[in-house]
Amino acid sequence: MTYLLASGVLAAAKPVIPDYGTATPCVTHNGMFCTSWFLHQWPDVFGPALVQHIMLTVIAVVIGFILAFAAAIYAYRHNWAGPPFAGIAAFLYTIPPLALFELLVPLTGLSTLTVEIALVAYTLLVLYRNVLTGLQEVPPDIKRAAIGMGLTRTQILWRVELPMAVPAIVGGLRIVTVLTISLATIAAFVVDAGLGAPILKALQSPFNTQFIGAGALAVLLALAADGLLLLLGRALTPWARSRKAF
Amino acid sequence: MLSRRQLVRAAAIGVAGAVPLAVSGCAGATSTSKRGGMITIGTKEFTEEWVLGELYAQALEARGYQVQVKNNIGSTEIIDRALKAGRIDVYPEYTGVVLQVLAKRSKLPKTAHETYRQAKAFEERRGMTMLQPTPFQNKDAVAVTKDYAEKHHLKTVADLRKLGTIYFGEYPDNIESSTGYSGLVKTYHLPNVKVKSLNIGLQYKALEKGAIQAADVFTTDPQLARSNLVLLTEPKNLFGFQNVAPVVRKDVYHRHPAEVWHTLNAIDALLTVKAARAMNRAVAVNRLSPSQVAKKFLQVNQLL
Numbered sequence: 001m002t003y004l005l006a007s008g009v010l011a012a013a014k015p016v017i018p019d020y021g022t023a024t025p026c027v028t029h030n031g032m033f034c035t036s037w038f039l040h041q042w043p044d045v046f047g048p049a050l051v052q053h054i055m056l057t058v059i060a061v062v063i064g065f066i067l068a069f070a071a072a073i074y075a076y077r078h079n080w081a082g083p084p085f086a087g088i089a090a091f092l093y094t095i096p097p098l099a100l101f102e103l104l105v106p107l108t109g110l111s112t113l114t115v116e117i118a119l120v121a122y123t124l125l126v127l128y129r130n131v132l133t134g135l136q137e138v139p140p141d142i143k144r145a146a147i148g149m150g151l152t153r154t155q156i157l158w159r160v161e162l163p164m165a166v167p168a169i170v171g172g173l174r175i176v177t178v179l180t181i182s183l184a185t186i187a188a189f190v191v192d193a194g195l196g197a198p199i200l201k202a203l204q205s206p207f208n209t210q211f212i213g214a215g216a217l218a219v220l221l222a223l224a225a226d227g228l229l230l231l232l233g234r235a236l237t238p239w240a241r242s243r244k245a246f
Numbered sequence: 247m248l249s250r251r252q253l254v255r256a257a258a259i260g261v262a263g264a265v266p267l268a269v270s271g272c273a274g275a276t277s278t279s280k281r282g283g284m285i286t287i288g289t290k291e292f293t294e295e296w297v298l299g300e301l302y303a304q305a306l307e308a309r310g311y312q313v314q315v316k317n318n319i320g321s322t323e324i325i326d327r328a329l330k331a332g333r334i335d336v337y338p339e340y341t342g343v344v345l346q347v348l349a350k351r352s353k354l355p356k357t358a359h360e361t362y363r364q365a366k367a368f369e370e371r372r373g374m375t376m377l378q379p380t381p382f383q384n385k386d387a388v389a390v391t392k393d394y395a396e397k398h399h400l401k402t403v404a405d406l407r408k409l410g411t412i413y414f415g416e417y418p419d420n421i422e423s424s425t426g427y428s429g430l431v432k433t434y435h436l437p438n439v440k441v442k443s444l445n446i447g448l449q450y451k452a453l454e455k456g457a458i459q460a461a462d463v464f465t466t467d468p469q470l471a472r473s474n475l476v477l478l479t480e481p482k483n484l485f486g487f488q489n490v491a492p493v494v495r496k497d498v499y500h501r502h503p504a505e506v507w508h509t510l511n512a513i514d515a516l517l518t519v520k521a522a523r524a525m526n527r528a529v530a531v532n533r534l535s536p537s538q539v540a541k542k543f544l545q546v547n548q549l550l
Contacts, residue, residue: 015516020528204447
């Protein structure tokens with residue numbers, strides 16, 4: 001144990017230096033991809049980073065979708081609101097991501113909140129445009145038929161217009177999800193989370209396996225998310241499938 | 247086959263379930279809170295700091311405190327602002343750096359102890375305090391490749407004067423500093439030495455590639471053992487003394503039990519140069535994560 005000397009400086013206790021083992025030749029020579037090291041670090045480093053990354057992305061896309069969806073429906077009903085909404089979303093979209101993160105830090109701190117605000121800001125433009133365009137492109141004949149059947153405006157929106165807009169909406173979601181997955185790697189500048197964290201930490205003493213491991217996970221995550229949304233879009237629009245299945 | 251409505255509802259429920267999970271899934275906040283609440287530890291942008299942060303955090307967590315670590319906050323000035331603003335409560339800092347970067351001193355004390363004393367006094371005037379310093383120092387030094395040193399017969403920093411225009415790799419914090427690039431040029435009269443701003447850790451590659459001929463390095467850098475570099479002697483002791491001592495805001499210091507600060511002091515007392523190099527090496531060479539490295543060190547020293 002330690003004790004204070006009269007001078008107020010601690011006497012150094014004798015530390016036990018742990019044996020950290022020896023690095024494999026692949027790790028020592030910074031090979032292209034050291035699989036055994038990657039698997040060894042999966043439970044402590046890459047697994048948690050992947051889960052955090054998925055969470056960052058899902059929260060941002062869900063909140064962004066709720067906001068953009070509400071704004072698009074409002075703009076669809078009230079023509080005046082279209083241009084200002086689009087203007088705000090476009091303005092947010094043009095801010096360089098790193099600058100936006102840094103601008104938010106004084107306001108919301110080095111927190112997940114900061115990251116999410118920025119990520120949500122980048123989802124709005126594409127989602128808003130796609131939902132609105134999807135609604136506007138429903139053929140007028142169909143709308144007239146729905147009115148003729150005695151449906152109210154709200155019924156038409158939910159039963160006719162939105163289902164017709166699903167392909168456009170899912171298309172927007174696919175773009176935004178892939179965008180958010182890549183932007184969320186920059187979040188590591190603000191919070192020590194997500195797949196950007198191992199990349200950022202390996203910058204000082206470059207280690208290929210760490211770059212490639214984290215980078216490949218981000219790419220695979222983007223592909224998987226894109227594929228899932230594609231399937232979701234198909235499941236939501238059974239009428240759009242070919243009738244050859246009979 | 248599910249109907250479309252059921253599918254939409256299932257998707258909505260799935261998403262709604264995921265959000266609170268994510269919000270509650272904050273790292274490391276599982277231990278019971280003691281009086282004083284959450285302690286937020288910040289670290290600067292390099293390996294040694296991350297290991298220190300993990301050592302402090304894991305030891306405190308094991309004693310039942312609520313701790314979160316914010317790694318990689320940035321340079322001295324940035325992390326100092328974060329501490330003043332209350333975004334972090336404590337972070338490991340180098341005694342000489344406090345005087346050089348924050349107090350903007352051009353003249354540094356002549357001993358390690360005096361450096362610590364003055365750094366602590368400076369921090370105390372600004373509403374912070376410093377805990378006990380580590381035995382190890384991580385000082386700046388000027389490195390050149392072995393081949394280059396032999397070819398041009400370089401022994402001391404002053405020998406750089408004999409060369410033509412050369413480039414010196416320096417981290418952004420330390421370019422304008424009287425105890426960094428600017429100070430070197432002035433003290434040793436090196437008008438031929440131009441600066442290249444490189445973030446900490448990138449200077450080794452640049453030296454190997456020949457993009458720079460000399461660089462500011464740290465004495466506990468594990469790369470020094472690995473690569474073909476030599477350190478030039480620096481007779482005028484411009485770089486000063488650099489022990490580590492945690493900087494804490496005074497309000498935080500008084501809010502938490504003394505056990506918290508005793509724990510950090512006990513850890514720091516164990517950090518000899520050998521221990522610091524071994525841990526830096528485990529991160530840089532064995533590529534273990536700072537948290538794994540810290541955990542093992544705490545375990546073998548019976549601090550967990």
